Amino acid sequence: MSVVALVPAAGRGERLGFGIPKALVPVDGVPLLVRAVRGLLAAGCVRHVVVAAPPTDLDTVTAALAEVGAAADVVAGGAERTDSVRLALEFALRTFPDTRVVLVHDAARAFTPPEVVRAVVDAVLGGSPAVIPVLPVADTIKQVDADGVVIATPDRSALRVVQTPQGFDADVLRRAHVTCDGPATDDAGLVERLGVPVSTVAGHPNAMKITTRFDLAVAEAILSRGVG
Ligand SMILES: Nc1ccn([C@@H]2O[C@H](COP(=O)(O)OP(=O)(O)OP(=O)(O)O)[C@@H](O)[C@H]2O)c(=O)n1
Numbered sequence: 001m002s003v004v005a006l007v008p009a010a011g012r013g014e015r016l017g018f019g020i021p022k023a024l025v026p027v028d029g030v031p032l033l034v035r036a037v038r039g040l041l042a043a044g045c046v047r048h049v050v051v052a053a054p055p056t057d058l059d060t061v062t063a064a065l066a067e068v069g070a071a072a073d074v075v076a077g078g079a080e081r082t083d084s085v086r087l088a089l090e091f092a093l094r095t096f097p098d099t100r101v102v103l104v105h106d107a108a109r110a111f112t113p114p115e116v117v118r119a120v121v122d123a124v125l126g127g128s129p130a131v132i133p134v135l136p137v138a139d140t141i142k143q144v145d146a147d148g149v150v151i152a153t154p155d156r157s158a159l160r161v162v163q164t165p166q167g168f169d170a171d172v173l174r175r176a177h178v179t180c181d182g183p184a185t186d187d188a189g190l191v192e193r194l195g196v197p198v199s200t201v202a203g204h205p206n207a208m209k210i211t212t213r214f215d216l217a218v219a220e221a222i223l224s225r226g227v228g
């Protein structure tokens with residue numbers, strides 16, 4: 001089994017607003033990125049992690065990851081998340097050409113339980129070319145026009161909130177990034193453009209993406225309950 005995880009961590013964290021990359025923001029003294037990488041390795045099925053870091057912070061990110069030693073490499077990320085994933089993927093496939101499964105996991109989803117990682121990997125190894133963890137939508141969703149006027153109320157029973165890690169057959173993800181004709185907000189979106197089916201497994205509330213100060217407060221509450 002050869003599973004490599006890519007961790008896009010090159011965002012600036014503008015909405016969090018601490019003036020440092022979000023991946024380096026500590027929760028109870030441990031940076032989000034380190035928590036995310038620990039979670040991946042704790043799943044027991046990830047052979048190696050490739051982190052895409054802000055090009056200006058490569059040394060800081062490398063130092064933060066010293067505790068995981070040779071299990072992680074750090075590469076320079078790009079302008080958009082899609083660019084960061086592509087750069088990490090190129091490095092991973094060059095360095096580990098026998099990679100069979102690639103996970104893509106946001107540093108910002110630092111409290112993802114290892115069982116979600118395992119469920120995604122198992123589904124890809126079971127034959128699904130692309131697998132994403134999802135949750136049901138709790139709120140009613142409206143589609144609006146440019147003026148904010150409601151034009152439709154989609155049936156929420158058919159909608160899902162999408163998390164990471166997203167898991168892929170390595171060649172499918174490579175093709176998706178090679179043929180990429182513009183950024184997507186997630187990697188499954190690129191795979192969908194190839195016409196390859198994307199399957200779902202159960203996500204977890206703790207796999208929430210930390211985007212705002214409110215999310216950070218929720219993460220601190222998760223931690224104080226002894227999770228993560
Ligand atoms: N050029 C980018 C932009 C984002 N990311 C990563 O993609 C994940 C999801 O992005 P998001 O939560 O939007 O992070 P930021 O871009 O840092 O947030 P903001 O938009 O508030 O600056 C994060 O782990 C982030 O570091 C990345 O690797 N490269």
Ligand SMILES: C[C@](O)(CO)[C@H](O)COP(=O)(O)O
Pocket residue numbers: 081106162163164185186187209
């Ligand atoms: C990949 C992702 O986390 C799935 O929900 C999300 O799409 C990232 O979005 P962002 O635009 O980088 O915040």
